[in-house]
Amino acid sequence: MSGQLSDQEILDLEDKVGETRWGEAAPRQAKAFWPSAARLIGLLAPHRTALTVVFAMVAACVILAVWAPKILGRAMDVIFSGVISRQLPAGMSQEQVIAGLRAQGQDTFADMASAMELTPGQGIDFNRLGWLILTMIGMYAGSSVFMWLQARILNDLVMKVVHGLRADVETKINSLPLDYFDSHQRGDLLSRTTNDVDNVQQALQQAFSQLVYSVLLIIGIVIMMFSVSWQLALLALLAIPLTGVVMAVIGTRSQKQFATQWKSTGHLNGHIEESFSGHDLVQVFGRGDVMAEEFDERNGELYRSATSAQFLAGMMMPIMQFISYLSYVGIAVLGGLRVAQGQMTLGDATAFIQYSREFNQPLGQLAGMMQMLQSGVASAERVFELLDAPSQSPDHVTAAVDGRARGLVEFRDVSFSYTEDEELIRNLNLRVEPGQTAAIVGPTGAGKTTLVNLIMRFYDIDSGQILLDGVDVSSLSRRDLRSQVGMVLQDAVLFEGTIMDNIRYGRLDATDDEVIAAAKATYVDRFVHSLPTGYDTEISQDGGSLSTGERQLITIARAFLAQPALLILDEATSSVDTRTEVLVQRAMGALRADRTSFVIAHRLSTIRDADLILVMENGRIVEQGDHTSLLKAQGAYFRLHQSQFESEG
Numbered sequence: 001m002s003g004q005l006s007d008q009e010i011l012d013l014e015d016k017v018g019e020t021r022w023g024e025a026a027p028r029q030a031k032a033f034w035p036s037a038a039r040l041i042g043l044l045a046p047h048r049t050a051l052t053v054v055f056a057m058v059a060a061c062v063i064l065a066v067w068a069p070k071i072l073g074r075a076m077d078v079i080f081s082g083v084i085s086r087q088l089p090a091g092m093s094q095e096q097v098i099a100g101l102r103a104q105g106q107d108t109f110a111d112m113a114s115a116m117e118l119t120p121g122q123g124i125d126f127n128r129l130g131w132l133i134l135t136m137i138g139m140y141a142g143s144s145v146f147m148w149l150q151a152r153i154l155n156d157l158v159m160k161v162v163h164g165l166r167a168d169v170e171t172k173i174n175s176l177p178l179d180y181f182d183s184h185q186r187g188d189l190l191s192r193t194t195n196d197v198d199n200v201q202q203a204l205q206q207a208f209s210q211l212v213y214s215v216l217l218i219i220g221i222v223i224m225m226f227s228v229s230w231q232l233a234l235l236a237l238l239a240i241p242l243t244g245v246v247m248a249v250i251g252t253r254s255q256k257q258f259a260t261q262w263k264s265t266g267h268l269n270g271h272i273e274e275s276f277s278g279h280d281l282v283q284v285f286g287r288g289d290v291m292a293e294e295f296d297e298r299n300g301e302l303y304r305s306a307t308s309a310q311f312l313a314g315m316m317m318p319i320m321q322f323i324s325y326l327s328y329v330g331i332a333v334l335g336g337l338r339v340a341q342g343q344m345t346l347g348d349a350t351a352f353i354q355y356s357r358e359f360n361q362p363l364g365q366l367a368g369m370m371q372m373l374q375s376g377v378a379s380a381e382r383v384f385e386l387l388d389a390p391s392q393s394p395d396h397v398t399a400a401v402d403g404r405a406r407g408l409v410e411f412r413d414v415s416f417s418y419t420e421d422e423e424l425i426r427n428l429n430l431r432v433e434p435g436q437t438a439a440i441v442g443p444t445g446a447g448k449t450t451l452v453n454l455i456m457r458f459y460d461i462d463s464g465q466i467l468l469d470g471v472d473v474s475s476l477s478r479r480d481l482r483s484q485v486g487m488v489l490q491d492a493v494l495f496e497g498t499i500m501d502n503i504r505y506g507r508l509d510a511t512d513d514e515v516i517a518a519a520k521a522t523y524v525d526r527f528v529h530s531l532p533t534g535y536d537t538e539i540s541q542d543g544g545s546l547s548t549g550e551r552q553l554i555t556i557a558r559a560f561l562a563q564p565a566l567l568i569l570d571e572a573t574s575s576v577d578t579r580t581e582v583l584v585q586r587a588m589g590a591l592r593a594d595r596t597s598f599v600i601a602h603r604l605s606t607i608r609d610a611d612l613i614l615v616m617e618n619g620r621i622v623e624q625g626d627h628t629s630l631l632k633a634q635g636a637y638f639r640l641h642q643s644q645f646e647s648e649g
Contacts, residue, residue, distance in 0.1 A: 033255050033377060040200065040380045041208075043161050050157045057150035058213050064143040066220035068136050069358070073228075073351030075132040080346050081116045082124030090121025114342045147213075154209050162201040168387060169193050177392040178458045179418065187270025192386050195265060196379035203376020207369045214362035214369065221359045228352045229344055232331055236356050239327045243366075246319050250312050251370055257309035259378040264302040266382070271298050313371035331356045393460055399475040405484045405565035406469050407434040407596030409455065414464035416454060416619075424450060425619040427464070432612060437597040439607035441640060442616035448600045451616070452568045455598070457481055468566075486564035488588070490571045492551035499528060500535040502554055506562035518561040522587040524553045549584060556587045567597040571606075604641050613637065 044051055088097055098114055173193070181189075225233040275282065275291050282291050335349040344352075411430035417423040425447050432438045440448045453459055454466060457478050466473045473481050486506070494502050503515045503524070510518075516535070519525045527550055531537045539546060546554075559567065569588060585606070601607040608627045615623035615636045622636050630637035 036377045036381050047157050054150045054154050057146045061143045061146035062216040062220045064139040066224050068139040069351045069354040071132055071136040073347035076350045077345050077347030078125055078129045085118045086123040088120035092120045094118045158204045172387050175391040185270030187273035188266035191266040191269040192382050196382045199379035200376050203373055207373040210369045214366045217362045221355050225355050228348050232352050235330050236327055239323050242323050250315055254309055254312035255374045257305055258375045260305040261309050262378050264305050268298045268302050317368055395477045397477045399471050407565045408469050410467040412465045414461050416461045434596055436611040437592055438612040439599045439601045439610035440614045441601050446616040447619040452598050484565045486559035486562045487568045488555050488559050492555045498536050503557045506558035510561055518557045521590050522557040522560050523583050524557045552584055556591055560591050567595050569599045571602050604644055
């Protein structure tokens, strides 16, 4: 019982350490918006050609869209001039009509007539009107086609960028050192690699395209408005500084809240992942209420940050709409006065009002898209933080292992610490001969797991040497070193797929016959035949309907198939029943044959037959020898043995 209690204590301590480190490693408040946005846009740089085509099509779309109201204005002039001309005496010139109106004291009407193209006695020129209407419809249709084409190209471009970003994230995950995962919650990492990347994709697909279109449309409309009336254009442009103030004040605050929202999302996902993976323990220890309270707290944090972010961002559109209404009223009044004074035609006024309406629309869209872009940039920052995290030290390969190693392992004055201020292993010396089974025992925190992690180069030592067959492992590539090692952990890790696939995971080029031979040697074959589809039985990631012992036997068969020179066993029988333990012990006995084995043991009864027992305390080997000699010495091993014996008794 004391061994299992120590396991639980270890888990509790690791959880506490993880929470502490997570608190220190939590994402900082969002960086400056523009540098992060520039880096996000920089992801599109390798696709310059496609991006240029997109810009060209957006520009063509905008040109056609902003020119069409001008054509509409000419059509209005044709209609209005035709109606007025029909009411005038035929045979008179426009100059004569204007002079007559002024002689009658109708100066306002004369001013209006001076801005028109009048042909007294002639009605509406429907032929010209028809061509203008067809031209305008064609321009709008062409604009729509260009918009559809650029959206299609941009969608393909963004999907390629996001595909590459996901690949970069996956590559980065595989290159991160183990201590990075020790200091970050898995739920937060999952959130960065899924939710945040998806949010970046959405921002690039929708916000980027709409922003480019809106900016070009605003520029095009401004040019056309000045070509119609610079006075009305200046009035319309008063909306821009007001819009800038709104975006500067509200946008900056909403950006900070979006960063907090996604940070809170990562915290909540981490808690949910822990709740799901540890559901059994939560129920056993009756901690459902505690977990629910923590969920409510983190969910509340997400609610508050998301509500604040959406509230601030949602303020933009109503304010922008109000500004557009004010601008529209001013343009309508001033435009009517200029038409009455003959300073512009009714068609130009109609076109300008259309421009003003279209001008305010992209301004409103710009504010709305900024909300999405801010959220996307906040997510991009979190992804970039992951990509910028220091990778594990590169391999400096100066040696190689030819074939299967003999299995001689030596530690020479090895020192190691997780942090600079607290050394864990100090000046450790050890020699394990080929084929020997070395059991590692000791109290919690003694450095047992750390010792085998150093052999695997999950961590790099601070000083000293670790040798495999006389070769410093730091001179080998990690891949070459780890190909010589097989591991069977306390928790049996299986992958989705068949039983055959899970065993073959140990050596992917193994034939079916080799897989079955490994299964027979490790007693997997005994229970597989009782399954309806045998080795083709599909299992889920958690093992599905297989028992704990059956799952553990599969992991042993996987290690057996790999035929490693070194074997690491981390109390592989601690979670199985006594009857199954006998079978697992036999399977491990077959697995340990003819190879050097390191067994991390909590129950001393499982390592009585070990060739060498290493007793660790505070990062040092305080005793070593076989079971009998260590009991006779009545030292640290004897005390451990007695404490377990008394507890079991």
